[in-house]
Amino acid sequence: MKKRQLIERVSKEAEEDHAQPRLTRADWLEKALEMLIENGIDAVRITRLADLLRVTRGSFYWHFADRNELLEAMLEVWQQSNTASIIQAATAPGTLQDRILALFICWLDPELFDPRLDFAVRDWARGDAALQAVIAQSDQQRMDALIAMFAAHGFAERQAIIRARNFYYTQMGYYALNVREPLSVRLSYVATYFETYTDEKLDPQAEADFRQKIIARRDLWGDERIPAR
């Protein structure tokens, strides 16, 4: 689901097409999430957001009761985006190869899974046990879906767990380290990773299709040129 849509839904504002006269609750929420992602929760200050939005804080306190209400709305956006994408990719019908490739797409498309938001929220939870519990629950749901996926495709319980952990933790580790590589490099690892996770060879035709699908999404790779093979 598109993030702006989610933000608006959480903001409980059905966007009538007539351009909103001034600011909406969703505008504040969007800027706040941007700030969270780029500078952490402690940079989410009403004063700063007001400056960025070119209004005074008076506007904020019309849309929100206080800062805490904003924070709760932010968390709600997170809860309804990243986790859902992973679970959907893992539980759709099809072969194991289809599922793994669908998850790879998740890892590559920030509209489906935004790692910066995920880690900003984790960071936010530092020293906040209640928030940590919420996050742990989402992680559990994600892991359960992955374990069930491997189990449904022939792996014994223990093997399914290890493979799911490898799959999920490796990707989270990759994000945690803030690795910055061109998409072409990431694509070049796809087949090898696939074999590591499944012990099967990746069908060359499927890999080609995957590359095509990614390359078609120009928005994912900026100016870079990616050879089709």
Add this chain to the structure above:
Amino acid sequence: MKKRQLIERVSKEAEEDHAQPRLTRADWLEKALEMLIENGIDAVRITRLADLLRVTRGSFYWHFADRNELLEAMLEVWQQSNTASIIQAATAPGTLQDRILALFICWLDPELFDPRLDFAVRDWARGDAALQAVIAQSDQQRMDALIAMFAAHGFAERQAIIRARNFYYTQMGYYALNVREPLSVRLSYVATYFETYTDEKLDPQAEADFRQKIIARRDLWGDERIPAR
């Protein structure tokens, strides 16, 4: 290297045994790191530290020029602890099995590798390009050591890279998700992980020795009872 020792070295204070009359630079630094780990960099406030240390801020400004000088000292402690442990474990002589098990010990012993400090620093770097560069350099050093390790034990370049990434990212992902499992559970995964990373069976005797070594370190596992097999 013991963390308190490092903190004191960075503080350039050879600790004469006579109990220091009041506070040292290292005391402030230690509390600041504790605060960083538990509540993030934005919680590292001179006022709060002074309260915790039961002195006024006047003391702080005798030991440090300003808050920034404290932050630089904190970063220096991080630089000289975690990365060194990993590189040492990966580059020591011996078989691949020895190396992997040495690294597993790193992952289990916070004196060698403190994941909470590592991630607190990474979060601290959010929105700070200079700090991100410092961290990226440390990550590169760690990865290089791991790749060289796999390469030195018979894996081709590409395979060595994938295996090193899998090994390192999986562990970082585990920490990033703040997983809390008893040590006994983590130990039960050791052999399976080993086989995933190396494609070799873990020698039962080596595994038993490994368990013994961990169990001997009671400080790592609190009250828990771990069966020797």
Add this chain to the structure above:
DNA sequence: CCAACACCATACAGTGGTGTATTGGAAGAT
């Protein structure tokens, strides 16, 4: 046409933080 509403500006009180300047006091050196 004007009244009500939606949205924003302004002004104010209060809190928590930084950094500086100055003073106070206890231990060790002479």
Add this chain to the structure above:
DNA sequence: ATCTTCCAATACACCACTGTATGGTGTTGG
């Protein structure tokens, strides 16, 4: 015994931010 030196307390000026109360203005509907 006093004199430094080291370390900490106090007081002050100065933000940045929160939240509240109230007033102002453009837009819409009756």
